[in-house]
Amino acid sequence: MPTKTIAKPSASTSNALNQCETSQLSPAALGLMADFFKVLSEVSRLQIVCSLKPGAKSVTEIIEATALGQANVSKHLKMLTQAGVVSREQRGVSVYYQIANPFLFELCDLVYDALSVQVQQQNQHLEGLSSFRQARK
Amino acid sequence: MPTKTIAKPSASTSNALNQCETSQLSPAALGLMADFFKVLSEVSRLQIVCSLKPGAKSVTEIIEATALGQANVSKHLKMLTQAGVVSREQRGVSVYYQIANPFLFELCDLVYDALSVQVQQQNQHLEGLSSFRQARK
């Protein structure tokens, strides 16, 4: 019974990280996760994703919303499509893209909230340091 | 009223993506998110993160667990530390690293589950295509 793919048939909700505890295990799964994160690791692509939050947009509309170059947007959309982040639909001359899985927005919100807390803590830390250095001037 | 930083004082749980609906808005916030995702977009760094799930490890232990080069691990750990993903603690000669925020594991589990579903759907799609082409040979 080959279990080279990710979806394990036996365990219900086994995940890669639990399996990582002992050894490296499943470099393929880590590669998939890395690829997914890599798609979201560029500001331009995040801009495109953000521009699609209200709903589907044509390439031209995305270009207008993001102020990115046409070829650039096209390249990013191809990457986003291949990664399964957005879906493609042709309507006449135009091609409309939309977020394939709304889960993405939950994820981004989660990350954003976590980063907000982190930045806030860093700011407090810096304020503490500066007040310490200035000694209540 | 300067609001260049991420943490908005007024709205309680406002996030960058909601603000993105109308215009681009807050490229700094998108940059922070992109940087965070970039840290997790490499297999080697995910290996390191996975190796730290059971708890803190010294650099040597991380090297043994991941089979990566020493300089390479050191470089990745520096990046992970600067990103706030792991924390650093010196104990004698050794330096121990651990995950700074367990939220990271929830996030990875979430992504992993979503990717599992996605891969599973793709497999079903491929099976459907192949059975169609073979016409129940």
Add this chain to the structure above:
DNA sequence: TCAAACTACAACCACTTGGTAATATAGATA
């Protein structure tokens, strides 16, 4: 058929990055 609009693609360049080898630094031990 011709032109215009929309999108995709290829080639190119500048820049970044992962990995490695060599070296540096600091603590522990003899």
Add this chain to the structure above:
DNA sequence: TATCTATATTACCAAGTGGTTGTAGTTTGA
């Protein structure tokens, strides 16, 4: 002091990537 261990740093190279320019293909309308 000399040596060994553990970690960090530097320099370097090969590979990958974002952005741009130019071009090709496709659809719509005159």
